[in-house]
Amino acid sequence: MQIKKPRVVSIFAFLIFFVISFISCIVIDEIRQRANLISASRGYYGKSQIVFAADGASDKDVMESVKKIHGIALYKDDDINNIRQIFVNGNCNNPPLRSGRFFNEKDFVEDKSSENIAVIGKNKVSETTETNGQNYIMLQGVSYTVIGVVGTDEETPLNNTVIIKFNHDSYSGTKIYKIDVFDGNEDLVFSDISKEIENKTHLVPRKIIFEKVGLERILPEFNQKNLYILVMICLLISSVTISMEWANALKRRIAVKRLVGCGKFRLISEILFDYFKISLPAGIFGMLFGFIFVKEISLLSLFAVAISVLCGFIVTIPIVKKLLKVSVSEVLTR
Amino acid sequence: MKIGIVWNGIIRMYKKHKWLAFLLIVQCFVCTLLINMIFGTILKTHSSVSKFSRFIGSKSYYWVNDDPDDNIGFSRYMKNQNGEYKKLKDFYECLKREQSWKFLSVDRQFINIHSAGIPDKFLFQYEQGCPIESEDKSKKDVKCLHVSKNVFSEFGVTVSEGREFQNEDFHYDNGEYIPIILGHEYKDIFSLGQILDGEYLSETFKFKVIGFLPELTEIPVSGNTGTILCDRYIVMPAFSFNDNSEISFFDKASLDHYVSGVIISDLNFADVEERINRYILETGARKYSVNPEGSNVIKSLTSVSESELSRLIYIFIILTIFTIASISITVNGFIRENYYEYGVHLLSGATPRFLVKQIIGFITLIMSISFAISSIVGMFLISNLAPLVSLIFSVVVALLSSVFPINVVKKVDVNNLIRRQ
Structure with a gap:
């Protein structure tokens, strides 16, 4: 069987789609990390x-x-002992999970409220004991079942934190509450919470204007959405x-x-299929190669690769159509 | 005349591939904008990360604190029974004199400032949810840090306005002003040179604003997890009275705070603790404990921010290589398209040099247009440095992306071109 010698431009097309997929994975992973x-x-x-204090209100009233309020997570932190209490309502983003699972709203339904479960930072794994797998x-004399381990490769405070369910009966900490807002406007959420607390306790919670924390203090603000959009435009144009x-x-x-009587539809589909045979494997190889270097395979990376390959593919349709309009004699006499 | 021919060739090439050329310009423009964005962030990140690593992150800290539960010892000290004040002063001198470490007196306190217009966020314990609120609404207990002479130089702290503390600021004579430097967020409330009335450790003073700290100034403070962000703090010198013939309440209270501080040393914890205990025994001072900075927040911030910087540089390099490769490949395609034309040119007496000039000219045209647009857009959206960064990037990309097409053109052979081989 004779092996067809690949054309140089096909090799370039393969390489460029390989590179596009590879870079998509790397850049998106960097931004995500x-x-x-x-x-x-x-x-x-x-x-x-939102950070607030509810002087006089009990943890139970606040919870x-x-x-x-939907789409929020309520936290109460004990920074000295690295313990965070959490209450989740609705869909929330999780911290980077290494194994097991994070809390979800089902963990907070009435019949499960008494379960002592914990998600621990990766550095706390050594402090756990194992019984029947x-x-x-x-924690302070109470045993918690570990349902998941969270943490980052770099040393962040998350690695040393133990997250337990918000439980007003067993554990107290500071009187500061933090609300992580996932849906809706931050001010509206606080206004709703304030009204609820006020109706329940006749006390008005005090919003605390919190200072910058963590890496934000050192790293300058950086619009990752803009970076991502520009990278994608760049890759798509390529x-x-x-x-x-x-x-x-x-x-x-x-x-x-065309000279030998090949129909337009057949011609277009043949060319597009040829192109597909180059772009798709190149995209897949690039992506797989990229995944060797990235720390986590995200749906976003897959999406970015798919979009760039698809756009490169779609754009060939009008080009091929245009090529069909070129006179046969003109092309062959050149 | 020759330039005219080259220019005509470039324009012909541009017109022939106007859509591809347009896309290349857009691509180069987007890439240049992207590079500007990342470069600006790299510069800012490098400056803040390297400053943080150099002055704060690369050191080992030990906190020195008194025992908060030792009420009896504290009471005895405040009554100055058995010369407790002198013992503690000797201990303080030992801490400062020790050659194997640097002792910095830095601790949190509050000053009662007579000004009704200070927002709540400046109040002591505000972030802990329990701010101290005076009954007299015209007086506010605000957050304050006292610092010894060496704190600013040790942590690379500077002022954005006014001046830093000088030697004479650490000695106080009755009736003088106490110089204070305010955190960045105070800028809208007080002005340079303003005199404030207030009380510090139950003593009435007049405070003079001599400077403002830049935004996001951080100082490691004893007993704290990580560092303290000074934006909402008043920083004052850890001063002592010049005339201290009589030991006042202020002398005792202030010395008690000054001994709480930070030790920076390469010694391990056991050695530091052993020396502290030895000094306590030698001087007879009341019990002070030493603890390593155990939260690892400083170390983690340093390592994470350093790895962030390398990530940005990584993206920067990848995008530059990608742009160069993309232009090279596309222009190479143009060359293949023009094989026949090049053959005719060479037959008519043109040299490969002419073709090289045409290729360089075409790439330069593309890069010049994208440079012009990205400079204008970048100047409005990113920074004033955008034209310079765009220029350097455009020149580097133009040069490097010309290498491959030039090589291809140099190797062309008239016979092959005409026969379309």
Whole structure:
């Protein structure tokens, strides 16, 4: 069987899609990691955080008031002992999970409220004990079942934290409450919570304007969304230019095929299939190669690779159509 | 005339591939903008990360504190029974004199300032949810740090306005002003040179604003996890009275605070603790404990921010290589498209040098247009440095992306070109 010698432009097309996929993975992973680290160092994972004190109100009052607000996580931190109490309502972003699972709103339904479960930072794993394949951690004389381990590769305070369910009966800490906001406007959420607490206790919670925490103090603000959009535009244009270049190199072949009576539809589908045979494996190889270097395979990386390959592919359709309009004699006499 | 021919060739090439050329310009523009954005962030990150690592992150800290539960010892000290004040002063001198470490007196306190217009965020214990609120609303207990002479130089603290503390600021004569430097967030409330009335450790003083700290100034403070952000703090010198013939309440209270501080040393914890205990025994001072900075917040911030910096540089390099490769490949495609034309040129007496000039000219045109647009956009959206960064990037990309196409053009052979081989 004779092996067809690949054309130079096809090799370039392969290489460029390989590189595009590879870079998409790397850049998106870098951006994701940065966001994770900043979240891990500052201690919240939503778009914003509200810090407030509710002087005179009990933890129970606060928790029951917060229960009515969706898309939030309520925290109460003990910075000295690295213990965080949490109450989750609705869909929330998790800290970087290493094993097991994080809390979800099902953990806070009435019949499960008495369960002592904990998610621990990776450095706390050594403090756990194992019984019948289940890990437990002791906190102030109470045993908690470990349901998950969180942490970052770099040393962040998250690695040393134990997160337990918000439990007003068993554990007290500071009188500062933090609300991680995932849905809705931060001010509106606080206004709703204030009303709920006020209705329940006749006390008005005091919002605390919190200073910058964690990495945000050192790293300058950096618009990752803009960076991501620009990177994607850059990669897409590259895939478009190489697609055009690839299609342009096919003029003679198209002319010959047209000369021998090949139909337009068949011609277009053949060319697009050829292109697909190059771009798809290149994209997959690039992505797989990229995944060797990235720390976590994210859906966003897969999406970015798919979009760039798809756009490079789609753009060839009008180019090939345009090529069909070129006179056969003109192409062949050149 | 020759330039005219080259220019005509470039324009012909541009017109022939106007869509591809347009896309290349857009790509280079986006890349240049991106590089500007990342470069600006790298510069800022490098400056803040290297400053943090150099002055704060690279050191080992030990906190020196008295025992908060030792009420009897404290009461005895405040009554100055058995010369307790002198013993503690001797201990304080030992801490400062020790050659194997640096002792910095830095601790949190509050000053009662007579000014009603100070917002709550400046109140002592505000972030802990329990601010101290005076009954007299015209007086506020605000957050304050006292610092010894060496604190500013040790942690690379500077002022954004006014002046730093000088030697004479650490000695106080009755009736003088106590110089204070305010955190960045005080800028809208007080002005340079303003005199404030207030009380510090139950003594009435007049405080004079001599400077403001830059935004995000951090100082490691005894007993704290990590560092303290000074934006909402008043920083004052750990001063002593020049005339201290009589030991006052202020002398005793202030010395008690000054001994709480930070030790910076390469010694291990056991050695530091052993020396502290030895000094306590030698001087007979009341019990003070020493603890390593155990939160690891400083170490983690240093390592994470350093790795962040390398990440940005990594993205920067990848994008630059990618842009160069992309231009090279596309221009190489143009060359293949123009094989026949190049053959005719060479037959008509043109040299490969002419073709090289045409290629360089085309790439330069693309880069010049993208440079012009990205400089203007970058100047408005990113920084004033954008034109310079864009220029350097454009020149480097133009040079490097020309290498591969030039090599291809140099190797062209007239016979092959005409026969389209």
